[in-house]
Amino acid sequence: MSGVDLVIxxxxxxxxxxxxxxxxxxxxxxxxxxxxxxxxxxxxxxAGLTFRDILLRIEQESQQLFQATLIDEAEKLVDRRxxxxxxxxxxxxxxxxxxxxxxxxxxxxxxxxxxxxxxRTNLLxxxxxRVFSSLDTxxxxxxxxxxxxxxxxxxxxxxxxxxxxxxDSTHGVAGARAAGMRVIGFTGASHTYPGHADQLxxxxxxxxIRRWADFSPVLAAxxxxxx
Numbered sequence: 001m002s003g004v005d006l007v008i009x010x011x012x013x014x015x016x017x018x019x020x021x022x023x024x025x026x027x028x029x030x031x032x033x034x035x036x037x038x039x040x041x042x043x044x045x046x047a048g049l050t051f052r053d054i055l056l057r058i059e060q061e062s063q064q065l066f067q068a069t070l071i072d073e074a075e076k077l078v079d080r081r082x083x084x085x086x087x088x089x090x091x092x093x094x095x096x097x098x099x100x101x102x103x104x105x106x107x108x109x110x111x112x113x114x115x116x117x118x119x120r121t122n123l124l125x126x127x128x129x130r131v132f133s134s135l136d137t138x139x140x141x142x143x144x145x146x147x148x149x150x151x152x153x154x155x156x157x158x159x160x161x162x163x164x165x166x167x168d169s170t171h172g173v174a175g176a177r178a179a180g181m182r183v184i185g186f187t188g189a190s191h192t193y194p195g196h197a198d199q200l201x202x203x204x205x206x207x208x209i210r211r212w213a214d215f216s217p218v219l220a221a222x223x224x225x226x227x
Contacts, residue, residue, distance in 0.1 A: 003223035006158035007099050008149065008181070009127075010048075011107040013168035015096075016117050018086050019043050019191040025077045026051055030058070033066055043191035048169025050108050050142050051075070079113055088121035089188055091212030096126045098216045104130035106152050106165070108142040111135070130156070144171040146179035153179070164219060168192075170203040177204035184209060184218060 013019035023043035030037050035058060046054045051074045055066050096103065104127060107114055111133045118124040118131070132155070134141060134148040141147045153160045165176035168186045176183045185200030185208035197208040209218055 003162060003225075004101055004164060004219070005162035006102045006104065006153060006156050006164075007219070008104055008106050008152060008163060008165045008176070009096070010165070010167045010169075010172050010186075011105050011114055011117065012109060013047060013189040013191060014166050014186050015089065015092050015105070015123055016086050016121050017089050017189045018082055018117060019047055019168070019189055021081050021085055022051075022078045023047075023191060025081055026054065026074050029070055029074055029077070030066075033070060035062060035064060035066075040191070040193065044193045044196075047191060048108065048143055048167075048171035051078075053142065075110075079116065082113065082117050083120065086117050086120055088123060089212065093123065093126075095212035095215040096123070099219075102130075102156050102158060103127065104132060104152050104156055106132050106134070106143075106148045108134050108148075143169075143175035144178070146175050149176050149179035149181055153181075164222070166215075167200070167205070170199050173200055173203035173205050182206055182222065184215070184222070186210070188212065 009015055020043060023039040027037050027039040027042045052071050059065055114131050132148055132152040137147050137151045139147045153163055160180040163181040165181050165183045166186050167173045167176060167183055168189060173183050183205040185205035187196045187208055187210045200208050206222060207218060209215060
């Protein structure tokens with residue numbers, strides 16, 4: 001595909017079905033801290049954000065302050081649950097293997113969490129040495145900032161204008177678009193909700209898929225024409 005320099009995959013909610021696991025842990029902690037929220041609502045509203053940024057947004061919206069220790073507690077509990085429960089999304093191994101050119105991962109998760117989830121789901125061999133966490137970029141700015149996408153493109157020697165990103169969150173889509181990249185939305189994970197695809201499209205995704213079986217033909221079709 002001459003129109004594609006690089007394909008970037010988000011990890012959580014795209015490669016692995018982890019968003020709902022994290023949302024359940026975080027919702028339980030928030031509810032116990034005096035901010036009742038359902039896991040499904042947390043995933044719908046804040047998918048793609050770090051728990052630190054979720055807390056900051058909730059504090060701004062509710063004028064309620066949380067203890068800083070909640071962040072560390074959430075990270076430990078989520079890591080524990082992911083190591084025990086996370087699964088690859090159906091068809092993702094075949095979809096990743098189908099890409100003929102360069103591929104990598106851009107995520108807001110820590111390098112340690114990515115290593116653990118990718119190892120458990122047998123996806124690490126596809127991406128060894130090409131996994132980029134926003135926490136390890138020079139700016140350390142998470143999505144929706146474009147920094148991790150631009151950092152990955154530079155390291156991979158790719159033109160952002162010829163880079164496709166697969167994202168499940170509006171924040172991820174916004175970050176990729178701000179980086180000048182083209183986006184395919186994905187709604188095949190357990191945290192998807194009514195209107196999910198519409199929100200991804202409104203955020204800037206050119207199209208949205210819900211099955212990995214549709215990925216190769218969609219990528220091939222989009223690569224044939226410039227945006």
